[in-house]
Amino acid sequence: xxxxxxxxxxxxxxxxxxxxxxxxxxxxxxxxxxxxxxxxxxxxxxxxxxxxxxxxxxxxxxxxxxxxxxxxxxxxxxxxxxxxxxxxxxxxxxxxxxxxxxxxxxxxxxxxxxxxxxxxxxxxxxxxxxxxxxxxxxxxxxxxxxxxxxxxxxxxxxxxxxxxxxxxxxxxxxxxxxxxxxxxxxxxxxxxxxxxxxxxxxxxxxxxxxxxxxxxxxxxxxxxxxxxxxxxxxxxxxxxxxxxxxxxxxxxxxxxxxxxxxxxxxxxxxxxxxxxxxxxxxxxxxxxxxxxxxxxxxxxxxxxxxxxxxxxxxxxxxxxxxxxxxxxxxxxxxxxxxxxxxxxxxxxxxxxxxx
Amino acid sequence: xxxxxxxxxxxxxxxxxxxxxxxxxxxxxxxxxxxxxxxxxxxxxxxxxxxxxxxxxxxxxxxxxxxxxxxxxxxxxxxxxxxxxxxxxxxxxxxxxxxxxxxxxxxxxxxxxxxxxxxxxxxxxxxxxxxxxxxxxxxxxxxxxxxxxxxxxxxxxxxxxxxxxxxxxxxxxxxxxxxxxxxxxxxxxxxxxxxxxxxxxxxxxxxxxxxxxxxxxxxxxxxxxxxxxxxxxxxxxxxxxxxxxxxxxxxxxxxxxxxxxxxxxxxxxxxxxxxxxxxxxxxxxxxxxxxxxxxxxxxxxxxxxxxxxxxxxxxxxxxxxxxxxxxxxxxxxxxxxxxxxxxxxxxxxxxxxxx
Ligand SMILES: CC(C)[C@H](C(=O)O)[C@@H](O)C(=O)O
Ligand SMILES: CC(C)[C@H](C(=O)O)[C@@H](O)C(=O)O
Numbered sequence: 001x002x003x004x005x006x007x008x009x010x011x012x013x014x015x016x017x018x019x020x021x022x023x024x025x026x027x028x029x030x031x032x033x034x035x036x037x038x039x040x041x042x043x044x045x046x047x048x049x050x051x052x053x054x055x056x057x058x059x060x061x062x063x064x065x066x067x068x069x070x071x072x073x074x075x076x077x078x079x080x081x082x083x084x085x086x087x088x089x090x091x092x093x094x095x096x097x098x099x100x101x102x103x104x105x106x107x108x109x110x111x112x113x114x115x116x117x118x119x120x121x122x123x124x125x126x127x128x129x130x131x132x133x134x135x136x137x138x139x140x141x142x143x144x145x146x147x148x149x150x151x152x153x154x155x156x157x158x159x160x161x162x163x164x165x166x167x168x169x170x171x172x173x174x175x176x177x178x179x180x181x182x183x184x185x186x187x188x189x190x191x192x193x194x195x196x197x198x199x200x201x202x203x204x205x206x207x208x209x210x211x212x213x214x215x216x217x218x219x220x221x222x223x224x225x226x227x228x229x230x231x232x233x234x235x236x237x238x239x240x241x242x243x244x245x246x247x248x249x250x251x252x253x254x255x256x257x258x259x260x261x262x263x264x265x266x267x268x269x270x271x272x273x274x275x276x277x278x279x280x281x282x283x284x285x286x287x288x289x290x291x292x293x294x295x296x297x298x299x300x301x302x303x304x305x306x307x308x309x310x311x312x313x314x315x316x317x318x319x320x321x322x323x324x325x326x327x328x329x330x331x332x333x334x335x336x337x338x339x340x341x342x343x344x345x346x347x348x349x350x351x352x353x354x355x
Numbered sequence: 356x357x358x359x360x361x362x363x364x365x366x367x368x369x370x371x372x373x374x375x376x377x378x379x380x381x382x383x384x385x386x387x388x389x390x391x392x393x394x395x396x397x398x399x400x401x402x403x404x405x406x407x408x409x410x411x412x413x414x415x416x417x418x419x420x421x422x423x424x425x426x427x428x429x430x431x432x433x434x435x436x437x438x439x440x441x442x443x444x445x446x447x448x449x450x451x452x453x454x455x456x457x458x459x460x461x462x463x464x465x466x467x468x469x470x471x472x473x474x475x476x477x478x479x480x481x482x483x484x485x486x487x488x489x490x491x492x493x494x495x496x497x498x499x500x501x502x503x504x505x506x507x508x509x510x511x512x513x514x515x516x517x518x519x520x521x522x523x524x525x526x527x528x529x530x531x532x533x534x535x536x537x538x539x540x541x542x543x544x545x546x547x548x549x550x551x552x553x554x555x556x557x558x559x560x561x562x563x564x565x566x567x568x569x570x571x572x573x574x575x576x577x578x579x580x581x582x583x584x585x586x587x588x589x590x591x592x593x594x595x596x597x598x599x600x601x602x603x604x605x606x607x608x609x610x611x612x613x614x615x616x617x618x619x620x621x622x623x624x625x626x627x628x629x630x631x632x633x634x635x636x637x638x639x640x641x642x643x644x645x646x647x648x649x650x651x652x653x654x655x656x657x658x659x660x661x662x663x664x665x666x667x668x669x670x671x672x673x674x675x676x677x678x679x680x681x682x683x684x685x686x687x688x689x690x691x692x693x694x695x696x697x698x699x700x701x702x703x704x705x706x707x708x709x710x
Binding site (some may be wrong): 011083087092117118119122138139141146148152153154155156157158159160161162163175183188189190192193194196197198214220221223224226227228241242244245246247249251252253255256 | 440442446472473474477494496499500503507508509510511513514515516517518543544545547548549551552553555574575577581582583587596597599600601602603604606607608610612670687702
């Protein structure tokens with residue numbers, strides 16, 4: 001298995017180092033050969049090649065079976081022209097490889113529940129996954145620009161083709177089948193035409209999955225429920241912009257952003273895996289970052305791209321054990337009990353458990 | 356002063372009755388003559404006139420100085436054609452009267468803090484107001500419809516003119532001036548052209564309000580911060596769709612949706628005032644609804660449309676006292692301490708305090 005490794009910016013390289021150690025340990029144990037090759041993306045790629053997504057990186061990804069990505073962005077690249085901003089690398093790679101299905105699991109870790117801004121009884125039973133459409137909608141619709149004699153009008157376009165909605169909706173149904181068989185489809189059908197089409201397609205697809213219970217929810221209502229009843233969700237599916245907002249809101253539920261992995265998939269096994277957190281320039285290079293989201297992203301890769309269920313679970317269990325043993329990076333540390341550790345020590349603890 | 360009163364559907368009429376009693380009590384005390392005239396909107400208007408916003412209602416509002424609205428919607432109107440759905444009445448009246456500035460204050464009531472899904476220390480110091488643009492963006496942009504040979508493409512349009520953004524941004528700055536002088540402008544400038552224009556306009560306007568501290572925040576980040584650090588906000592300003600989502604999320608912070616009023620304003624003193632909660636068909640007609648959001652909407656009307664600051668504060672204090680005395684409608688009731696009351700009793704308690 002060949003893996004393109006794109007550490008990116010900020011804490012990206014640090015957490016990636018930890019994740020690669022974990023990958024190696026799992027490979028050794030199960031006798032898998034993982035071939036990793038590093039490439040540039042984001043600000044690091046702008047510095048090296050003048051582009052946040054250089055042709056070299058695209059080539060590397062094309063000959064790989066999966067991509068591991070750290071994080072992109074930082075203050076030094078914020079004032080570059082639009083096309084050179086680090087996030088263009090991220091949007092570009094999603095579109096280039098048609099990674100239309102962004103999966104973001106949100107699950108409360110027992111030993112971390114006290115870190116949540118929400119009350120214990122509300123967080124306790126949260127175990128959901130958000131499926132966000134990632135290559136359509138307002139992010140890529142045309143026209144997107146200025147109009148009028150004096151550029152006094154700005155326009156963006158929210159556009160979806162039926163087929164784009166169908167593939168993400170079916171992905172979500174199949175996922176729900178393997179979980180608690182509850183699907184919440186989020187839209188704004190009382191206002192948007194794209195949402196009305198979305199709803200029709202969900203209803204049509206639902207016929208093929210009679211065992212899955214489907215619920216339609218308006219996006220404003222979903223934003224409320226994520227705060228006061230997040231435990232009611234199993235799989236939530238929604239379009240790109242709504243998914244951006246709701247999945248970030250949901251990432252706060254557990255209070256441990258540094259723990260959340262994500263996968264961006266297409267129809268075949270190929271996928272991109274990255275932590276939900278960003279590049280955290282303020283702590284970059286200090287050895288303080290929490291590597292667990294990146295490590296759990298490796299587990300998602302093993303599961304979704306390589307079909308290695310057992311290997312994935314082994315990593316997840318090792319992470320759980322390290323947390324149960326009381327080890328905490330700064331983001332999880334609230335003083336008092338437990339043992340404070342840095343990025344490298346945390347990664348090594350997971351590796352130890354695997355060995 | 357002439358007020359158009361549109362009770363609407365579900366619990367709308369019940370909470371409106373309470374609010375009108377309170378209005379009368381304040382009028383008597385201060386010797387103001389408020390002339391109220393009722394009209395139809397939403398499902399009630401569909402039943403009566405075949406349209407959710409009949410010409411009669413528009414006429415009534417035109418000859419009034421302000422509008423009080425209860426709530427619209429209910430299951431019996433959900434399958435009507437798009438143009439007859441109750442929410443079209445709401446969207447229509449906003450557009451008809453160019454009520455472009457939707458103000459939604461979110462403030463924790465000391466005696467209700469335990470109702471919040473968030474931990475006490477997070478809710479405690481929340482006192483913010485969301486200023487949502489209400490007559491532009493995705494809600495009204497054209498084209499909005501189906502395209503392609505087989506209607507296989509759906510499109511909505513996010514469009515803003517400079518002047519539309521300027522007026523809402525200045526409104527928000529002026530509000531911030533009167534409060535804690537902190538303005539958070541929310542956009543998605545790393546993806547949307549409309550957001551980039553929005554950000555430029557905020558930066559330009561900021562020069563006229565040097566005493567107001569301005570911060571730009573991406574919408575996904577704002578959705579996170581509302582959950583883990585809501586106390587950091589003073590005034591938040593954003594476009595229509597983002598405002599819909601974020602203000603509903605924010606309405607959960609205090610755990611008392613039944614307490615939140617809102618105002619929809621234009622440049623002059625005219626405005627529409629309504630509770631944030633909906634028509635709650637499940638408890639309609641049972642005398643259980645919480646009238647306080649509607650009552651507090653009356654206070655907002657006195658303040659914003661009639662310049663009656665003292666009168667508004669008197670209502671707000673009366674509400675506070677009734678809560679401090681332990682009275683609770685079903686939505687606030689968690690058993691144990693306090694006294695459970697219904698809609699009418701709650702309204703009468705507020706009236707008593709005023710007399
Ligand atoms: C960086 C930005 C363009 C990106 C997005 O909005 O998709 C990010 O917020 C994310 O969710 O991955
Ligand atoms: C009913 C609906 C059209 C409306 C909106 O989206 O504006 C409502 O959610 C609101 O926030 O007032």
